[in-house]
Amino acid sequence: MTDRPVPNLDSWIADLAPALGLGDVDVPLRTLLDLTRDVAHGVARPAGPITTYLVGLAVADGMSVDEAQAIIARLVQERAE
Numbered sequence: 601m602t603d604r605p606v607p608n609l610d611s612w613i614a615d616l617a618p619a620l621g622l623g624d625v626d627v628p629l630r631t632l633l634d635l636t637r638d639v640a641h642g643v644a645r646p647a648g649p650i651t652t653y654l655v656g657l658a659v660a661d662g663m664s665v666d667e668a669q670a671i672i673a674r675l676v677q678e679r680a681e
Contacts, residue, residue, distance in 0.1 A: 655672070
């Protein structure tokens with residue numbers, strides 16, 4: 601994915617995060633979009649949002665987004681082999 605801005609996502613995050621009781625949060629937008637794209641193409645389309653949800657749970661439990669991304673990349677690669 602390129603580094604160009606994603607329309608409306610920043611404002612959506614700014615509205616959604618506080619509505620969910622999260623306040624001001626730093627969302628790794630590009631990482632999550634890339635991860636979701638890779639899973640949707642490498643596993644199945646419905647696996648994209650499910651994976652992103654599970655990453656959120658893992659991060660809430662203390663895992664870094666980068667660590668989760670590495671695990672997911674490995675699993676997607678294994679399925680491709």
